[in-house]
Amino acid sequence: xxxxxxxxxxxxxxxxxxxxxxxxxxxxxxxxxxxxxxxxxxxxxxxxxxxxxxxxxxxxxxxxxxxxxxxxxxxxxxxxxxxxxxxxxxxxxxxxxxxxxxxxxxxxxxxxxxxxxxxxxxxxxxxxxxxxxxxxxxxxxxxxxxxxxxxxxxxxxxxxxxxxxxxxxxxxxxxxxxxxxxxxxxxxxxxxxxxxxxxxxxxxxxxxxxxxxxxxxxxxxxxxxxxxxxxxxxxxxxxxxxxxxxxxxxxxxxxxxxxxxxxxxxxxxxxxxxxxxxxxxxxxxxxxxxxxxxxxxxxxxxxxxxxxxxxxxxxxxxxxxxxxxxxxxxxxxxxxxxxxxxxxxxxxxxxxxxxxxxxxxxxxxxxxxxxxxxxxxxxxxxxxxxxxxxxxxxxxxxxxxxxxxxxxxxxxxxxxxxxxxxxxxxxxxxxxxxxxxxxxxxxxxxxxxxxxxxxxxxxxxxxxxxxxxxx
Amino acid sequence: xxxxxxxxxxxxxxxxxxxxxxxxxxxxxxxxxxxxxxxxxxxxxxxxxxxxxxxxxxxxxxxxxxxxxxxxxxxxx
Numbered sequence: 001x002x003x004x005x006x007x008x009x010x011x012x013x014x015x016x017x018x019x020x021x022x023x024x025x026x027x028x029x030x031x032x033x034x035x036x037x038x039x040x041x042x043x044x045x046x047x048x049x050x051x052x053x054x055x056x057x058x059x060x061x062x063x064x065x066x067x068x069x070x071x072x073x074x075x076x077x078x079x080x081x082x083x084x085x086x087x088x089x090x091x092x093x094x095x096x097x098x099x100x101x102x103x104x105x106x107x108x109x110x111x112x113x114x115x116x117x118x119x120x121x122x123x124x125x126x127x128x129x130x131x132x133x134x135x136x137x138x139x140x141x142x143x144x145x146x147x148x149x150x151x152x153x154x155x156x157x158x159x160x161x162x163x164x165x166x167x168x169x170x171x172x173x174x175x176x177x178x179x180x181x182x183x184x185x186x187x188x189x190x191x192x193x194x195x196x197x198x199x200x201x202x203x204x205x206x207x208x209x210x211x212x213x214x215x216x217x218x219x220x221x222x223x224x225x226x227x228x229x230x231x232x233x234x235x236x237x238x239x240x241x242x243x244x245x246x247x248x249x250x251x252x253x254x255x256x257x258x259x260x261x262x263x264x265x266x267x268x269x270x271x272x273x274x275x276x277x278x279x280x281x282x283x284x285x286x287x288x289x290x291x292x293x294x295x296x297x298x299x300x301x302x303x304x305x306x307x308x309x310x311x312x313x314x315x316x317x318x319x320x321x322x323x324x325x326x327x328x329x330x331x332x333x334x335x336x337x338x339x340x341x342x343x344x345x346x347x348x349x350x351x352x353x354x355x356x357x358x359x360x361x362x363x364x365x366x367x368x369x370x371x372x373x374x375x376x377x378x379x380x381x382x383x384x385x386x387x388x389x390x391x392x393x394x395x396x397x398x399x400x401x402x403x404x405x406x407x408x409x410x411x412x413x414x415x416x417x418x419x420x421x422x423x424x425x426x427x428x429x430x431x432x433x434x435x436x437x438x439x440x441x442x443x444x445x446x447x448x449x450x451x452x453x454x455x456x457x458x459x460x461x462x463x464x465x466x467x468x469x470x471x
Numbered sequence: 472x473x474x475x476x477x478x479x480x481x482x483x484x485x486x487x488x489x490x491x492x493x494x495x496x497x498x499x500x501x502x503x504x505x506x507x508x509x510x511x512x513x514x515x516x517x518x519x520x521x522x523x524x525x526x527x528x529x530x531x532x533x534x535x536x537x538x539x540x541x542x543x544x545x546x547x548x
Contacts, residue, residue, distance in 0.1 A: 003545045007541035008537040008538065025536060026535070026536060028535060031491035035534075038537065189497065190497045231493070
């Protein structure tokens with residue numbers, strides 16, 4: 001016997017991106033409105049055959065994981081910035097774009113983007129889930145919290161004398177000229193859900209036809225943060241929320257609105273070069289005195305001059321007319337750990353500044369040595385501070401223990417240990433740069449303290465002389 | 472209870488039900504109720520009484536879980 005089955009469409013059958021013990025259930029609380037709206041939007045996407053030309057922009061909030069569920073394109077964006085990103089996607093690709101946002105995201109941190117995008121009449125569908133609280137962060141007062149409504153940040157109930165009044169987004173949006181369709185619906189009972197379904201489908205039809213900006217506000221339950229049962233939450237929406245936020249159509253210009261006629265975007269390289277006035281060919285490297293490429297990693301404690309040693313190497317490379325990149329890394333290691341930088345010296349343009357397998361590692365302390373020693377290329381060199389004591393050099397690599405501080409002290413410049421390291425780097429020849437380039441780098445580096453230039457040039461010589469004796 | 476498949480009926484995927492009660496509330500014929508049994512995720516899942524469904528789809532559209540309930544409606548012929 002044939003039958004019709006009413007079931008979920010436009011969402012994945014299993015939420016593999018979510019994973020966990022229940023990969024077919026949403027992460028939403030029991031009675032949450034998000035799942036209902038997800039089903040309505042998914043159904044419209046499937047029925048209008050929009051899944052393959054739709055990009056959903058998911059917000060920060062409980063719906064941050066919309067990409068677990070919707071079987072369409074997705075970009076997850078920073079808090080409140082969905083309309084800005086949606087604008088870019090809409091203009092660049094001519095796809096159907098959905099901006100799915102909650103009340104904190106859309107009406108508080110993202111209020112500017114929301115109104116500007118609406119005022120420009122961007123060709124996007126905004127779905128605004130209004131449940132009067134910040135959900136994901138645990139039930140704080142939102143711009144749409146009702147007068148007298150208690151949240152964890154207005155324990156005595158929202159007081160307009162100190163916290164202002166609920167923000168009416170549909171009313172604000174419909175005061176603008178550009179929006180095509182503005183409607184407020186609710187998910188509180190079957191009749192309201194039916195109207196919500198109609199509004200969602202209407203908005204998606206307008207997007208399918210490329211007619212412009214649509215805004216659908218959805219009064220939605222959040223039983224967890226309101227501290228009431230899902231059924232009681234529905235009654236509360238009907239009795240309290242709707243007094244403040246009347247459910248109705250605010251604007252429908254579908255009949256008059258014309259499909260957007262925007263010129264085709266041209267993202268060809270030639271077009272971008274013209275727009276940004278870029279040179280179309282990479283200029284030949286004039287005066288490069290090296291052949292090939294050297295990849296260098298310099299690592300040590302923060303404060304040891306690791307990053308500035310890298311800068312000095314880039315100055316030497318520039319003095320020799322080479323292409324060079326410098327890429328620092330000091331993430332969580334700022335807290336007492338190691339910092340490092342990657343330097344690439346090359347006779348031709350450098351694609352990526354990241355160094356995975358250095359030819360030359362300069363390790364200023366043991367943690368850095370241990371962390372990077374096994375990355376060094378076979379046949380590469382590791383220069384390390386002799387104060388580290390006994391170390392194990394990986395097979396196929398050359399290790400050079402430099403008594404940098406001792407040499408600097410002997411030369412009468414106790415602050416010059418880094419220049420000693422720089423000199424040893426020069427002496428290894430691994431960077432392929434000539435000695436003059438290293439001298440020029442010192443001159444540039446100490447340009448503001450010219451007195452230090454001859455002292456440091458002297459340290460270079462000390463380092464070179466030491467190197468000649470020791471390797 | 473055996474379901475009469477010649478009439479409309481809701482198919483409840485017990486493990487997906489989070490016991491929010493929205494479908495129970497939305498059903499005009501009051502043929503759904505929160506059951507006594509727990510599902511594997513620890514919720515008292517909703518059960519269909521077995522008769523009386525008119526295929527209005529209210530339960531499906533008011534249920535927040537994508538995979539918890541679907542409504543089967545036999546074709547008229």
